[in-house]
Amino acid sequence: MLADTLIDGYAIPEGCYDELLAPGGEPRAHVAAMVQTLRRMGPQALLEAGRRRDTIFMQQGITFEVAGSDGARRDRPFPLDLVPRVLTAGEWTVIKRGLAQRIRALNAFVDDVYHAREIVRAGVVPWSLIVSRPSFARPVHGIRAPGGVYTHVSGCDLVRGGDGGWRVLEDNVRTPSGISYVLENRLAMTRLMPELFAGQRVRPVENYPSLLLEALQAVAPAPESEPTVVLWTPGPLNSAYFEHAFLAREMGIELVEASDLVVRDATCYMRTTAGLERVHTIYRRLDDDFIDPLAFRADSMLGVPGLVRAYRAGSVAIANAIGTGVADDKAIYHYVPEMIRFYLTEEPILENVPTYLLSDPKLRAWVLGRLHELVIKPTSESGGKGVFIGPQASAAELEREATLIEAEPELFIAQELVHLSTAPTETGDGRLAPRHVDLRPFALFGEEIRIVPGGLTRVALEQGSMIVNSSQGGGSKDTWVLADGDTHAEPGLPPGLAAREPPRLPDVRFGGWHGQAQQQQQGRRGAVATAADPLGQRPA
């Protein structure tokens, strides 16, 4: 039992699954070792590490802007909670399989929507719903992405209900961000809290950039040569610029802006000091609207005119493909389990959160009657914008939301409120308390689907809050996936590499002057190390 200061007053909210304590009150087996270590370190050590973290993050510029109470915006260190979130190998296997399945289905859906529309003809997803999505990209109708891959990078948001089961809250197959925090968090944790890792087999995440590069190269239309991959950023003013630069650096590829790219005939090039150089894959981190002013928004000066033509000609791969937004729309989300059955003839491994489309009048009336229990989301927003949480709304707010829904029901969906699971979190006094968390794992689709173990765990730092967005008081956690089995050999030196002392400044050859030994006639006592041979001969 944990009758100590570390988790005094650890109160799990009603109806929530807690990832530290089992219902009996004892720590779950897979986190027991970590709790032991934390207890041994004590609250002071945790607070001390917190201060080091803030200093380091400020120095390295791992910050985000927040508006203070006086309205002024200032940089704050990104709030990394020092208690990792731990997932077992078994849990991870379910998540991994479930996500891979879901992403295959979403990819198939994107291909289908812009080509044969079989899922529409089969009556599974209504065509009118698809064409009414703002993210439905008519300019790429009929274009097959190189390699048939559309959703190269995806980050689905998972939550854990009161029963401990994993559910998908949202899909994100446009330009999901956050992976840089996963990598930075791990690096910071190994420096700040090395004790925690002792004796644990945490699966590494550091190879994400290599996997990403492989996936991007795999879809490049460059059979004859080494493909050129670039990362396209909207520029330094973008809120995720840090991540763009980070990934470009880690992959060793060029970080380009629109003005660096140019299309000639039907081929995309970048402008270099040695003239134009062909580009094969563009990992773009901006929305469809800003890709090509000839095909999308004509007022966009950020784009590369003619890029869609090059894409149509198959001479360049764009990741994620243009038009993938139709698959992660919140109204389309409702149909994903059906997509899995339709395209893969499999049963979904990960469930959806129950979701209701509001265009049907009967369902709408039922939803409006339960508005105080449900969550309402606008279908075409992301990042928690415009989310309405019924149980937290006043009577006036409920009424206003109902009016909005009645006016344009197709712009909203209703969802059952999920009681997010809680995980132990350091709360500023060195002790742990349960806080709500979600999980965004990142999946890569090149020749096959690969998912780095773990992902970004976001945590609502306010007690009772379920808003995990960093712009609204959320933080993040290093997310551990434990490797299977316990046998764990400490990596030793490879054979043949004996410990050797580094060379030192040798003394003057033959050394200083010595008095000649008196030749006492008693015989020698053993070998003598000379100054010119600092390693010496080991005495026998």
Added chain:
Amino acid sequence: MLARIAQELYWLGRDVTRAEHTARMLDGAFHADVAGGVEAGGADGSALARAGIALSWAGVLAVIGAKPPAPGEAGALPVAGTAPPSVAGPLGRAEIAPLLTLDTESPASVVSCVHRARERARTLRDVVSAEMWEALNSFYLSLARYDLEAALATGPYSVYQEVKERCALFWGLLEKTMLRDEARSFLDAGGRIEEADMVLRMLRVAIPAAAAEGQGEGEGEGEGESEGEAAREAEALALLQAVGGFQAFRRHLRRAPALSSVGRFLLYEAQYPGSVRASLEALRDALETADRAPRSAPPVLRLGRLIAELELQQRMAAVSEPLAASLARAADELELIDREIDERYFAVAAVAALHFER
């Protein structure tokens, strides 16, 4: 590499070096000022005219003010709200030192150069090393700390010293931490061409044609009579101060500095890394590394010719043309080289406005 990035690197190098040399020049002007060489009789300029030397505050402004603006710079004129020196009366220390040191409004000031360099480095954080970015960032932050009035009143030495040290730190970190790749070559090239340019400009202002004619090679031996010699030596010292080669000069020549020998040293001496010739050689090396076909690259070819010419002039010093003429020609050539660099490596990055047709 991306033409846009290469151009940013090139100008990052130029900005850092421009900051350093502006600081050196101001330091030199202060030195001369305090030593009594500059503004003694400066109101009508007669004392200067007699000495034939123009290391005046206005001269400093002329050097900086005539610089072509860097991308991102507000305009060519350094003086915000002030007329160019030729129009206004002679400007002095009270106006020019603040303007060119810590004035954030004036694009030519040291602070502005550092600010631009830091903004460029921010977008180049993946290209330069993290240490280099951090060095520039803290450089800028530390300059912002200074109280302008106080610093200049109590003697600006510490400010200029810090600028010089921080710039040296930046280039030192480049040596130690940056990959020897194309990016580094462009950064180097920018620093080198700026250095050559600054020294040339400084020399042209400090050694006008008349002075160079009057003081031939024989000076310093037989004309120990006038009080002007002390003043001239002070001027030569200030010039060395302004370019930063006093110690090197003494070790190399082992005699009291005189204007023309200092000028020749700073123009021709391949052994001294701050000389025009050494900078040009380093510039050529950088471009040869960056260019895929340096043998057919116009800026490399032109550089080769200019360097050979300087070498020749150095050897034939006695019978050659006046120093001022050499300086003028070198300056013209350097301008062409800069234009050719722009044309060959960056032109493709130039982005004009986009327009729509309906």
Added chain:
Amino acid sequence: MQFAIRYLSRYRYEADVADNINALRVRPASTSCQRLDDFTLRLTPDARQHRHEDYFGTDVVEFEVTRPHRELIIDALAHVTTEPAPAPSGSGWAQIAEDGYREAGTEFLMQTDDAPGHTLLAELRSAIDDAASPLDAVLLVAELIPGRLDYRKGATYVDSPLAHVLDIGAGVCQDFVHLGLNLLRARGIAARYVSGYLYTHSHNGDAAAGAHAAGQPSVEVDTHAWIEALIPQADERPRWVGVDPTNRGLAGERHVKIGHGRHYADVPPIRGIYRGPARSTLEASVTMTAL
């Protein structure tokens, strides 16, 4: 009828421009009552032409002139044979509520631009409510719009919103069409924007007829726009029927279609972008000759 259509646009720029990239939608379509016999496109300076069919089936030619130039000439020549569309039979309102109809209409039932609460719009909408059938509603729209709006060039721009057109009570064929689309869609009738050519002086009566009668078969026209509405038929599947709110009536054999979309932005004759000085002048002409 048989027509030769010449679309000619000449852009002149104040100074050299470069990277002039354009997408053209000027090629007449082939439909059940229209046949494209021949089409040639000449560009000056010459440029490679990239053709594709867009989402709505319109033929698009993309090209780029990368070298500096001061003038761009787009010269397209088409030969087209048209015949009158069979008369629509039309049927009652009940059918437009059926799933089959709504499925066929889908995105052409969704509004692209609206002016909620505008009195003129409300008035026009209520006038259509009384129509006996969808076909009547379509014909009524073609009468009402030119009755309430003035045809006036220069009063609106290519991207003028509907609210602006209603405010000033004037516009060109494009604005008339956008208003018509709004009215029909509000009534549950699928309607789409058609871009094309019309053999007449669309805004001053029967000049073309006069010219034709006078033995001058060539007329100078502009590119034109009208509506196609999905009309339920008595004994067959719903049919797209062309109606021209600028000329008060059904589209006929003088209408030559290029393509259609939800609104203008889906079928602009030219959409382009270039690098260089801001100002350019445009001389554009369309000449139609009845053969």
